[in-house]
Amino acid sequence: MEKETEIQRIIETLSPLETKIIPFLKEDIEKIKEKSGLDEVSLLRALKFLENKGIIKIKTAKKTIIDLGTNGIYYKKNYLPERKLLLTLEEKNHISLDEAKKLSKLSDNEFKVSIGVLKDKALIELTNNKLTLKATKEEIIKKMPEESLLEILPIEKEKLKDEMLLAFENLKKRKDIIETKEKNIFDFELTDLGKEIAGKEIKLDLLEEVTPEMIKEGVKGKKFRKYDLSYPVPQINGGKRHFVNQSIEYAKKIWTDLGFKEMSGPLIDSSFWIFDALFTPQDHPAREMQDTFFIKNILAKLPEKKLVNAVKQSHEKGIEKSKGWNYEWKEKEAQKVVLRTHTTGLSARTLSKLKEENLPAKYFAIGKVFRNETVDWSHGFEFYQTEGIVIDKNATFRNLLGYLKEFYEKMGYKKIKFVPSFFPYTEPSVEIQIFHPDKKIWLELGGAGIFRPELTTPLLGKPIPVLAWGQGFDRIITEFYKIKDLREMYANDIKELRNKKIWIK
Amino acid sequence: MATLNISKKEIEKHIKLTEENIEKIMMMGIPIEISEDNVTIEITPNRPDLLSLQGLLRYIKSYLGKEPGLKKYKINKPEKNYKIKIDSSVNNIRPYTVCAIIKNLKFDNEKIKEIIDIQEKLHATIGRNRKKAAIGIYPLEKITLPIRYEARSPNEIKFIPLEANEEMNALEILQRTPTGREYAHLLDFMEKYPIFLDAKGKILSMPPIINSQETGKITPSTKDVFIECSGSDFFILKKILNIIVSALIDLGGKAYAMELEYGKNKITTPDFTPEKMKISLENANKLLGLNLKEKDLEKLLPRMGYNYKNGKIEIPAWRTDILHEVDIIEDIAIAYGYDNFIPEIPKVATIGEESKETKIESKIAETLIGLGLIETSSYHLIKIDEAKKAKLKENEKIELETSKTEFKLVRPNLLIPSLRIFAENKDNEYPQKIFEIGTIFEKDNKTETGIKETKHLLIALSPGNFTEIKQTFDYLSRMLDIKYEIEQTERQGLIEGRTGKIIINNKETGFIGEVHPETLKEWNIKLPVALLEISLEEIFKCF
Structure with a gap:
């Protein structure tokens, strides 16, 4: 009795696909396919449903399927080259190699192969560079096994015997005539439960999908078929922003919430803005070709003379009580055009446009920067930087630490450490480190500081404190997405992009 | 960044590497990594004075309060013929040199390696790969003082370069020796090349390329040395000389000054006179957001190796990075401890907006x-x-x-x-x-x-x-x-x-x-x- 109710319960959950094949379950797959009229995919789905319900057990086996290759398709339509040669020789029984080749219209390779094949079959003979037909009429008319094989493809390799198997081995050696593919072949056996159900004609008056008629006419007294809710559904994919841009969008929101305005500017800029305006001496290693991408054959125009002269003075002799770098500053060096190595050049440009009455002011940018680097799992030539400046007469070092702490806390890093560091354009300088809770190590994120007066004086006209930072951003992204290989960041593997989780912090 | 690899034993002769001390060293802005018996330390480009173990220990000891204040180095007056004459022919080529003599050194192969290492690190960093500055060290017993620094046309320069077996002329040196090939570009387009000569006319070296095998090779038997530092920036050269001389004094050497004759100008180097600068407590407090008192500065600045009194600071003669008061203010912050700053967002209203x-x-x-x-x-x-x-x-x-x-x-x-x-x-x-x-x-x-x-x-x-x-x-x-x-x-x-x-x-x-x-x-x-x-x-x- 208990078994009966169990069977009844299962029957009520059967989908139309399943009920279609249950009557034939005692037969083999080919028969089921034929009698149920289901296509291969539907049949397989039905079998999977049944397996899920414990009615059958699916067994899979790998089989080798032989099919036509690109040349095979052509030869099947026309003739195999050996047939062409044979037909040529049928007309002229004894001719030179050159003539045979010309008449048969075969390529070098085809011709060579054909001679080999026909010689092996003892249908021709090659002596003194001449070909002689040896085949009888019957032999010429008879299909070669290779030709027969091409006609029956695709086929499972296991089904080939003797002559045909040999023909397969022969054709396999030749270019693109046939190809083999591994295919999963399904079979199943009935479980004990399955043996009870198999063969039954199932007539159920259960409702399937809800239709407009059902809504209109009602379904009183009828039952809906129960679905197997645990059965996996096919995956679908949606559109989405690139994961890097999702994280950038989030970070931009933090900066705007903190009262920062977004600044934007060129990715390719003059050395003047990237280095000179930032008080980086012209012989600084960062300005060497091995570290920075310089653009070939282009020199930039420098900004207004007043600013250029102030920067020159700042470098050469110092400005605002500074000693400067004590060297001869060259305009030509400042005109070199580079792919920006940091976003701080953008801050310099912003400062140069600021008016004193607009202070205090706060700006941010998140943008790509470039280094002449090799590409491997831990290196890349492009990455993002998050940049910020606060221009305020009363700004202090403690404020700088305050803004950075707030930002990184909002990015999800609760433990932050500030360590002394060095950059040519800030003093004091600081490096931000975040504690990685899983790896239990401190990660270096990048630099910050207060712009040197040698920098702010030419740009702002007077030494107003400017808090500034520019940290690599990719590290935060790779940490969140657990990316171990930096090349993944911009590889645009569509499968990866589809599967990447949404950025939520 | 330059990296120093030092044996742990060597450091621990001076400073115990306890967890507490390591943490303090990190907070000086010196990333330090310790493996079993080796210590790896990263030095930022602004502090070439820390590229020698001696300079590094000097800094750490003052920071930890063991030897605060500006460390004194004794420089003895020049003896007879401790002179070098700089010929005007070098003016447009490699215009400056500064020199010193160190005696009573006890070299062994380890020490020689260490000194060459300091030399190479200074070349690679502040020396801008020998372009801005290059250092030469010579055994005094092989040289006859006084020295001459002049420029000659390449075919008039002939000597056996270091580690070679035969005499070569300047062009051969640039083509046939590994260092010659590496640095030949520094002499590109020059009609004359700079050389150091002793009183007998023997060539000591052709800077910034190579020393002579005969007069420019330090061996374990060397006790006294002549040091020169040549290049284009007189200010930096003096500092670099001080960095290397102070390290050699810390290694037990006795330093003597030399008289440099630039035409009529006579200058004596090395010069360890500290530079004086005014420092405003108000500016420091304003920039850092602190409320330090005069007596705080008296404690903090000596820990960074400075002498300080009444708003005036004495800067060590080996510091290359002090251009402005802000550089001192940063050192005050480092001495105060970055971890002691309380981060604070000011109450300033600004409106945030995306572009x-x-x-x-x-x-x-x-x-x-x-x-x-x-x-x-x-x-x-x-x-x-x-x-x-x-x-x-x-x-x-x-x-x-x-x-x-x-x-x-x-x-x-x-x-x-x-x-x-x-x-x-x-x-x-x-x-x-x-x-x-x-x-x-x-x-x-x-x-x-x-x-x-x-x-x-x-x-x-x-x-x-x-x-x-x-x-x-x-x-x-x-x-x-x-x-x-x-x-x-x-x-x-x-x-x-x-x-x-x-x-x-x-x-x-x-x-x-x-x-x-x-x-x-x-x-x-x-x-x-x-x-x-x-x-x-x-x-x-x-x-």
């Missing part, structure tokens, strides 16, 4: 995502063979001077990266519908950099046809409330008759069409692609 462009780009992205498109993000650089496949014209190519990868040009459009993406995704599930918003680069003399940057939008569908791509664009423009027209045009790589230019505000802003099967084959793409690329400039103007 107009960002806002519009986000809206465009949002709209396209609604259609199920996936955003891609590709490199701004393209490969040479991609430029070839795209048949870029000469004036469309913006090349990099050098690149360590095969990416050697900046992208002139988003089309090229998108075809790369389809080629690399041919084994992934279709349909593949993508979009990208990014900057493209064109030559333009009117701009400041000679290059015009424009934000572009690319949409590509594979498999896709003209109708589908136009539908997508039509939807986007309806959502943005922008009118557009499409006119027949021709474009490299697209099918003629199925390629249009997109016109917004009577201005051609991009193209739309189906990619030609030949192009797809060339890029190794298996399914049809329909795409469009437009400049967002006109769209930005609409808002």
